[in-house]
Amino acid sequence: MAATKTRPPPFTPRRPRSLSATPDPENAPQHTSHPPPTAQRTIGQLRAPTPQQQVPRKITASVSVESRTRANLKVKTGPAAPPPRSKTPVAAARPRTPGTPKRSETPHTPRRGGTDSPAASPTKSGFIGLSGPGETPIDPEDGLVDCENVEVDLSQEIDPRDLDFSHGPDHGAEDKVLVSIRLRPTNGEVECWDVNRSQHTLKVQEQYARASGTSPPEFCFDEVLTGSDNKVVYNAAAKSHVRAAMDGFNSVIFAYGQTASGKTFTLSGSDDEPGIIPRAMKDVFGYIRRTPSREFLLRASYLEIYNEQIHDLLSTASLAQPVQLQGAGPNVIITPLREEVVTSLKGVREVIERGNGNRRTATTDWNERSSRSHSVFRLVIESRERTTAIETVMPTSVSGGNVPQTLGGPLLQAKNGRSVRTSVLSLIDLAGSEKATSDKDRTREGRYINTSLLTLGTVIGTLAENAAKGKNDHVPYRNSKLTRMLQPCLSGNARISVVCTLNPTPNAIPESTSTLLFAQRVKKVAINATKKEIVDTDALIERYRKEIEDLKRRLDEREKDAPVKNRRLSAREQVDESRAMHDLQSRIKQLTKLILTSQTVDENKNDGEESPTKLNFDLSTYELQQELLLARRELDIQANQILSLEAALSACPPLPADAPEDEKDKLIIEQTRTIRELEIVVRGYEDNLGEPLRAVREDVEREWIGKVEEERKVREEKEAWAQELIRQLEREKQLRQKLEDEKRALQIFVTDIEQISFRSRTGTQLPRPSMSGATAFAEMRRRSNTVGNATGLSDATNTNSPSPFKMDGSKLKPSLLDQRLEEIDEAGESSPVPSRFLPVLGDKENLAL
Ligand SMILES: Nc1ncnc2c1ncn2[C@@H]1O[C@H](COP(=O)(O)OP(=O)(O)OP(=O)(O)O)[C@@H](O)[C@H]1O
Structure with missing residues (x-):
């Protein structure tokens, strides 16, 4: 079972034992509290330049020892050369920044290497720390690798057949994510999935289907792979993406699956079966060797997301600062993050080994060495043309100096008309989804892992839905560090390959099905990766x-x-x-x-803004107005230029009529030239500012006209409603007035009746009751019959009543009261009033009473 499984050692050679004897940099004696000299600036420092640093200067970067050997040939000696380094790590000597929290160590989650980063011991590790001893700042130009200086022994490491990228499917070129399923071997347990490799399908065997009698669903993906051959997996799921990264496209390859399903085996592999990461690195250097036209600068970094905290796996423990994600949208950057310039396969291996040593693993109920974090190995690839064709045309001086480096931007300069291509290859080993375990710490970690995987699922689901239905719903990238970090890739600008790993045993069917459903959603995500090229515009x-x-x-x-x-x-x-x-x-x-x-x-590039012709509708109205304002200002400047040219033209002294012919010709030529220049300026003004400005205005107007129209309609509807309300209130008022009159008439009539009754009893002559009063009285009687004797007049029209007045109500003209009731009845039938106003009118019975 899983507990008895042994994890194969990582593909990299084990770290020498002596490394663990490295003195703890935390406890090392402090030699200096001064910051490192400017000349020793490292990439980490360079990536966050202060405003004062924003001046053209030579860029330096830390570099591995193996590359230093070659780089040293170029490093200038003399007064500016860095002073000889002491054996004591400077890193250890540097005081901790006040308020900088130390990375929390999880006592029960050991790091793979069992010690802190060996960077503190550069002589052993072969790497220079961020600001540690042995660091040699170099010009990025010195870290360049090309077909000529790429390691000579590369041929022994790479099977030439592996370098052939020209065959096989180029899945990376499609606008869909490449999704592969990998089922690991069962170690003698029962396997419950039927796999059809040629059709790329799989389904659970009938006897294990949840509902017996029905055929289990069949899943179809780009690749369905089995067995332990990592080369097959690499060729099918990663090779084309690695090539795409070398060609300038951002590429992401990640492994997703239940715990112990084989993600780390797929990504890292073993000595016998190197996984995707080591094979990718071989291909990277193989590509460089086969590309004589370009030179490359490679920067490697390695990080993990553990319990929603990002940790730099290459940073020395004493310097470890919390790594943050900065920026928004597709411009998220990870900082501070140590990046090592690598120039050989050996160098990358050492970086990965060091990072792996710092990863957190633990024994769980399912995996002896379970990854407790998401790990991300990143290789920033910058490349530039090697050709000297343009250089011969362009003298070096005209192409401008070094451009100040931007945070997250390339280190290489676009020189002599040669553009710089930048891309990032990210290889991600996600932590596995899992159930609660018997261990408290593992359960806590599991909760974080599951939450971030759940968010990844939600993000993928929303992206898939948006792509399928052409929607633009909010994608909750910010709900986890993992999704926020992946946002630039998931939002479309990267070629993505996902390997979903499955445990093929029957007791893992629910998790495997969940993984397959995730894979299905990923398949629907649309991508549109483009190359990022920085052009030397000056040249x-x-x-x-x-x-x-x-x-x-x-x-x-x-x-x-x-x-x-x-x-x-x-x-x-x-x-x-x-x-x-x-x-x-x-x-x-x-x-x-x-x-x-x-x-x-x-100019736009330097401002970090887009061309005015490309409207970003995510911008707020305020930002759009700002853009418009900027464009207007440009327009004003251009208009001024035109004016001054016109003024210069009009200031030209006219020639006397008897001026010689050749002088006239000269004047004509000059004026023609001025006119031509003016035409050019005007056209440039029109094409570059007039047109985009109009486009901006039209777009803004188009957007706002619709909104204003909508607002107007809503307002008109509300006004109509208010008018109707007023009308109804008026009618109600009139009605109430009439009812009041009726009431008064009724009261008079009742008083009359009482007087008549009194006179009849006392023998006084009876006056004739008025018609309206009689009708009202009859109606009152009718009502009182229905509501009971509350009024005390219920007997007035009762035939059994001993009253002296027996009136035939049918012959009487309806009173005002009757008329109103009829009116209201009619109004109820075909009222022009919308039904929402009826409550305002109230119940007709209530009105009548
Ligand atoms: N395709 C495979 N062939 C041979 N062994 C494999 C294969 N896949 C996985 N294994 C073995 O299964 C065990 C678990 O694999 P692995 O550590 O890669 O899983 P995981 O998905 O990374 O787990 P976790 O999420 O817990 O880190 C390891 O011992 C590994 O060697």
Whole structure:
């Protein structure tokens, strides 16, 4: 069973025992409290430049020892060279930043290596700490790897057939996530899944189906893999994504599945069966060797998310600061995060080994060495053309100096017209979903693990739904560190491959089914990864300027000769000549436009804003207004330029009428040129600002016109409702007034009756009752019959009553009271009043009374 399973050792050689004897950097004597000299700045420090640091300067990065050997050849010696380092780790000497919490150690969750990072012992580990001893700051240019300097022994490490990327499916090119299922061997237990490898399907065997008698559902994915051959898995699920990363696309490969289902085996593998990470690294260097046209800068980092905290697995324990996620949306960056410049397979292996040593694993009820965290190995790949073709055209000086580095941006500079491509390859071993265990700490970890996996499932589900229904529902990336960190990839700009691992035994069917349902949702997520290329705009602009100058010179010469030449040329030749000049002018216009566009793009790039033509509807109205304002300001500047050019033109002294012919020609040429320049500026202004500005305005208007229209409709409806309400209240008021009159008439009538009754008893003559009063009285009698004797007049119209007045109510004209009731009845039938107003009118019975 799982408890008896032994985990294969990681593919990297075990760390030498002597490492554990490394002195604890925490307790090492403090030699200095000064920060490291500027010359020793490291990547971690570079990635968060202060405003004062935002000046062009030489960028340095920490580098592995193996690359240092080569890099040292280039490191300049002399006064600026770093001082010799003492054997005592500087890291240990540096005082802890006040208020910086030390990474909490989970007492029962040991790190794989059993010791803290060996970075504290650089001579043994072969790596330089973030600011530790033995660190050699180098220019990123010195960390470059290309086909010529990539390790000579690479051929022994790589099977040449593995380097052949030209065959096989390029799943990475599709706009869907590549989803593979891997079932691990059962170790002699019963297997309950039927797999059809050629059809890429699997389903649970009939006898294990939940509802007997019905056929279990069949699942279909890009790949369904079995067995222990990690090469097959790599080729099917990862190879094309690694190549995509080398080509400049962000790529993510992650393993998802129940605990002990084989995620770590798939990602890391064993000595005999190296997993995706070691194979990917081989391919990375293989790719470099086969790509003579480019040079590469590789930076490796390794982190884990443990109990919703991010830990840098390469950072020395004494320097470990809480790692944060900064930025929003697709621009999330992880900081501070130690990145090692690696230049060989050996270097990457050492980095991974060191990181693995710091990972948290523990024995659980299911896995002897269960990963208790999500681990992320990241390789930032920057590459640039090696060709010197442009360099020969462009002198180095024109391409501008070093551009200040931006947080999370590339280290390499786009030089001499050579653009820099940047991509990140992320290889993620997720912690496994699991049930509660017998151990309290494991249960706590399990809760965090399950929560973040649940959030991942929700995020994937929402993305799938959005893609399927063309919706744009909110995706809850922020609900866990894992999803927030993956946001840039999951939101579309990365090629993604997911390997879902299954435990094929019958007792794992519920978890396996849940994993398969997750895989199905992932399959529906749409992606659209693009290459990120940073262009050396300075160099490009310079090149365009030079060409414009050359063209203008040629145009001038032609124009100068034109008056004389045209007299000699035939009509046809003149047409050809003017066409040639027109072509030259067009090219000048085109280049000017390119310059203006490049400058706009560059300015926007520096501002961190997008081109004004590309509207981002996530922006608030305020932000849109700001954009509009900026564009207007640009417009004003351009308008001023036009004005000053026009002023200069009008200030041209007119020539006297008797001026010599060649002076007139000269003036004409000059004015033609000025007009041409003005035309170019105006066109550039129109194309680069006028048009985008209009686009912004139109988009804003389109968006707001709809909203305003909606608001107007709602307001009109409310006004109509209010009017109707007023009308009904008016009618009710009138009705009440009439009822009051009726009531008064009735009271008079009752008084009359009482007087008559009194007079009849006393023998006085009877006056005739009025018609309306009689009718009202009759109605009152009728009502009192239905409601009982409460009024005391119930006997007045009763035929059995001994009353002296026997009136036939049918012959009487209906009183006002009757009329109102009829009216109200009619109103109830076909009232123009919407039903929502009826409560306002009230019950007609109540009104009548
Ligand atoms: N395809 C496979 N072939 C051979 N052994 C495997 C395979 N998959 C997994 N194993 C073995 O099963 C055990 C558990 O695998 P592994 O540690 O990779 O699981 P996991 O999914 O990473 O677990 P957890 O989430 O708990 O870390 C290990 O001993 C591993 O060697």
